[in-house]
Amino acid sequence: MDVVFSPGGGSSASGYCLTAGELVDADVIGVQSAAAPAAHEAWQAGHNDAHDRMETFAEGLATRTPPLTQQIMRDRLEDFLLVDEDEIRSAMYDLLAREHVVAEGASATVVAAMRRRADEIAGKTVVAPVSGRSVDVEKLLDVADAVHGE
Numbered sequence: 001m002d003v004v005f006s007p008g009g010g011s012s013a014s015g016y017c018l019t020a021g022e023l024v025d026a027d028v029i030g031v032q033s034a035a036a037p038a039a040h041e042a043w044q045a046g047h048n049d050a051h052d053r054m055e056t057f058a059e060g061l062a063t064r065t066p067p068l069t070q071q072i073m074r075d076r077l078e079d080f081l082l083v084d085e086d087e088i089r090s091a092m093y094d095l096l097a098r099e100h101v102v103a104e105g106a107s108a109t110v111v112a113a114m115r116r117r118a119d120e121i122a123g124k125t126v127v128a129p130v131s132g133r134s135v136d137v138e139k140l141l142d143v144a145d146a147v148h149g150e
Helices: 011-023 038-045 070-076 085-099 105-116 137-148
Strands: 003-007 027-033 079-083
Touching: 003 011, 003 105, 011 027, 011 070, 027 038, 027 105, 038 070, 038 079, 079 105, 085 105, 085 137
Parallel strands: 003 027, 027 079
Antiparallel strands: none
16 A cells, blocks of 8 residues: 545544554545635644634535644645545545445545546555445435536
8 A cells, every 4th residue: 555545634534644654654645625624724834723614515524623633644644635625526426426336525535636646646556445425315416416517
């Protein structure tokens, strides 16, 4: 395993840093919605201050407060990416339509991030955990409408 993309910027990312990052020296990349940037901004700036913006539809990423695991992530994350809401919706849609995998927005962030880094990760062993499948039909229909503009 060369790279792990982790949804969110908290317990999952720090957990992957302490396992895959330590045991097999994989690069761990956290991924968060740009519409809820608290964890990313705290990681980048080196603080744990709350953020006033939280506008994501992806419930698993919806926080204004950085997680308590910030120090682990600062020490061990290779990178921390922000993806936009349209990228998340597109990834959710493609996971369902192409792979027959129901994924909530938080999980779909890893697909969005992998698309951005496609050239960098080509030929590498990449892990993209899709751990959240708690999404209702109405949200899936909204995602389909947003992706296809119907």
